[in-house]
Amino acid sequence: MTRKMRAPLWGTTALCLTLAAALPAAAQEEDGFLGTIILGESKRDVRTDTAVPVTEIDQTEIDDRQAGTVAELIDTVPGVTLVNGSTPQGSGITIRGFGATGSFGTDQKILIQVDGATRGSEELYRIGNQLFTDPALYKQVEVLRGTIGSFEFGSGVVGGVVRLETKDASDFTGGEVGFAARQMLEFATNGSGITSSSILAWQPTENIEFLANYTRRTTEPQEDGNGGLINPAGGATNDPSWLVKGKLTFGEGDAQSVTLTHTETESSQRDVPYDSFGLANFGNVDRDVRSATTILRYGFNPVGNDLLDLTLQYSYADEEITQTAIGRASPLNDADHRYETTTLTLKNTALFQTGAVNHDLTAGIEYILRQRQNAASAPGGEDNRWAIFAINEMSFGDGWTVTPAFRYETSDVKGSTAPNNGRFKHDALMGGLSLRYAFQNGFSVFGSAAYTEVLPPIDDLDNVARMEDSEKSRTFELGFAYEAEGAFREGDSLSFKLNAYDTELWDVTSYVTNTAAFGPPVFLALDQVNTQGIEIEAAYATATGFYMDLNANIADGQETTGRGVRQDWRNLAANSLRFTLGQKFAEAYDVSWEVVANDGITVNGERSSSFVAHNLRATIAPESGVWAGTEVRFGIENLFDTQYTQRLSTRPAAGRNFKITLAKTF
Numbered sequence: 001m002t003r004k005m006r007a008p009l010w011g012t013t014a015l016c017l018t019l020a021a022a023l024p025a026a027a028q029e030e031d032g033f034l035g036t037i038i039l040g041e042s043k044r045d046v047r048t049d050t051a052v053p054v055t056e057i058d059q060t061e062i063d064d065r066q067a068g069t070v071a072e073l074i075d076t077v078p079g080v081t082l083v084n085g086s087t088p089q090g091s092g093i094t095i096r097g098f099g100a101t102g103s104f105g106t107d108q109k110i111l112i113q114v115d116g117a118t119r120g121s122e123e124l125y126r127i128g129n130q131l132f133t134d135p136a137l138y139k140q141v142e143v144l145r146g147t148i149g150s151f152e153f154g155s156g157v158v159g160g161v162v163r164l165e166t167k168d169a170s171d172f173t174g175g176e177v178g179f180a181a182r183q184m185l186e187f188a189t190n191g192s193g194i195t196s197s198s199i200l201a202w203q204p205t206e207n208i209e210f211l212a213n214y215t216r217r218t219t220e221p222q223e224d225g226n227g228g229l230i231n232p233a234g235g236a237t238n239d240p241s242w243l244v245k246g247k248l249t250f251g252e253g254d255a256q257s258v259t260l261t262h263t264e265t266e267s268s269q270r271d272v273p274y275d276s277f278g279l280a281n282f283g284n285v286d287r288d289v290r291s292a293t294t295i296l297r298y299g300f301n302p303v304g305n306d307l308l309d310l311t312l313q314y315s316y317a318d319e320e321i322t323q324t325a326i327g328r329a330s331p332l333n334d335a336d337h338r339y340e341t342t343t344l345t346l347k348n349t350a351l352f353q354t355g356a357v358n359h360d361l362t363a364g365i366e367y368i369l370r371q372r373q374n375a376a377s378a379p380g381g382e383d384n385r386w387a388i389f390a391i392n393e394m395s396f397g398d399g400w401t402v403t404p405a406f407r408y409e410t411s412d413v414k415g416s417t418a419p420n421n422g423r424f425k426h427d428a429l430m431g432g433l434s435l436r437y438a439f440q441n442g443f444s445v446f447g448s449a450a451y452t453e454v455l456p457p458i459d460d461l462d463n464v465a466r467m468e469d470s471e472k473s474r475t476f477e478l479g480f481a482y483e484a485e486g487a488f489r490e491g492d493s494l495s496f497k498l499n500a501y502d503t504e505l506w507d508v509t510s511y512v513t514n515t516a517a518f519g520p521p522v523f524l525a526l527d528q529v530n531t532q533g534i535e536i537e538a539a540y541a542t543a544t545g546f547y548m549d550l551n552a553n554i555a556d557g558q559e560t561t562g563r564g565v566r567q568d569w570r571n572l573a574a575n576s577l578r579f580t581l582g583q584k585f586a587e588a589y590d591v592s593w594e595v596v597a598n599d600g601i602t603v604n605g606e607r608s609s610s611f612v613a614h615n616l617r618a619t620i621a622p623e624s625g626v627w628a629g630t631e632v633r634f635g636i637e638n639l640f641d642t643q644y645t646q647r648l649s650t651r652p653a654a655g656r657n658f659k660i661t662l663a664k665t666f
Helices: 007-026 059-065 070-074 458-462
Strands: 002-004 054-057 080-083 092-095 110-114 117-119 138-145 160-166 178-188 193-205 208-219 237-250 256-273 284-300 310-326 337-354 357-372 381-396 400-415 423-438 443-454 471-485 493-506 512-514 523-525 528-541 546-560 566-568 576-585 589-598 600-603 606-608 611-620 630-637 657-665
Touching: 059 070, 059 138, 059 611, 059 630, 070 080, 070 092, 070 138, 070 160, 092 110, 092 160, 117 284, 117 310, 117 337, 381 458, 400 458
Parallel strands: 110 160
Antiparallel strands: 002 600, 054 138, 080 092, 110 117, 138 160, 178 193, 178 657, 193 208, 208 237, 237 256, 256 284, 284 310, 310 337, 337 357, 357 381, 381 400, 400 423, 423 443, 443 471, 471 493, 493 528, 512 523, 528 546, 546 566, 546 576, 576 589, 589 611, 600 606, 611 630, 630 657
């Protein structure tokens, strides 16, 4: 692998590292350790209080970024790279080099959840349906990178976890009896995009709340920086999404609650390429996509009892792709796909003390039934899984936190039709340990080790070799963080976090390489994959409203073929930097300038060029007065109309795009 590193990326990263090393001495000693708090008034907070590499995107940032897809929203997280992220179909998410691929929907190594319900298809050849939903339905997105924070949510997480939380009625009513409504309209010049999102919230009593959200997003094919249409054969999109949600709180001290949620997104495309990635000509299809999730959750958290914070959740995710071939018919083009995932999870969080050790213990049991319709190149069947898990965050001494975690999961996969009517069973014990020490001056160091297994999915029914064993992965991480108030002047805040990781994946079945020098291809599974990287997050804000955010990712990786040949990891992302300067005025105005830079990179002879793109944003959102509840947002994405194709994408990025968003809460 060869790289031509951009001086701005390395220079900025080096400056941040030097600054972070010098800051503890500059901080005021009397401030002491700041504890588990979130600092700053910048665009995004940095989680310095945990050894887990986690990034949270709140409602304010979701609104300000004016993202058209959830993928577009989380590509601001270090370690996250998009595959054609500006469209909901033929796109995907990778974290630390795992997740979506240019051929399949996903490699099963990242997990996506909506309100705790697992979403996402398996290896749909050339279609891709890793995450199909609209960002307007959600108020928070959390991205966990790597394995160490994943054992509560699932097995086989090598890249990370994306967790989305839907909006609540009380977010708009403020928890008071009555009605509230919000109407949002958004317009985009590139692709003539129009989005409308209508929300109605109602609280008939303080203990009952209902919310309804209907969102429709339309766009024509976008233009790249050179003015050429991006994937014009894919046609226009006209995607409706909706959310209904109700919650009842009852019992002594309002200790109990029942929540019912349903989300749904649909899309219809006519006479579009079967291969939505645009890599091959398999003919055209009429394609309809429907993705729906229903969740019923019971909570019990009695006042004065720290040993009980119980949740029992039932969820059902139904993801369906219907295709009809246009012109030349083939079993592949006429294939209909459907995934139904039913999950039942019981878990409890208990706070208690043993001697000098404080415990925050989350433990639970989970049942997962995944059913897949039989289709061409996609064997049908069902996967029954049971899992138990426990994560115990133990704090003691002046600043120690030790967190052991484990997950034991069993899998029983059965085929539904010949010749894929086989059966295979697997089980695995997975777990990890993280340690963190917080000094009294705001500086902390941490490290972790984690092991997980990717149990064979239903997709492996058509390949006996892949049924025999699970893929295995271990990850080591080390890092440090710093947080301070009054770091340079009175009223300012600074937070910084650096995380280095090393991951090895072996017994690989989900990636193959062609070993034939001449003639028909001969595919052999990889022997192992090794990835390494450094992720940096930083935020600085002053009392006068000025702020800076920085996110950087430096990665490397190698794969070893079944014949022992070592080469570049095919899904290696380019080194990247995202830097934001912003200013807030009088609690109502926020303007920012964002720079996005990627290094040039050559992987196994394929060159991805470096690029620098600029985004401008301005928000007007008065919190009081006659205009309270009114929001106006202006954005210019790719300000200088830069022509580039991001590493791992199969088509160019969108060119300059002016956006305006108008919203009013009544």
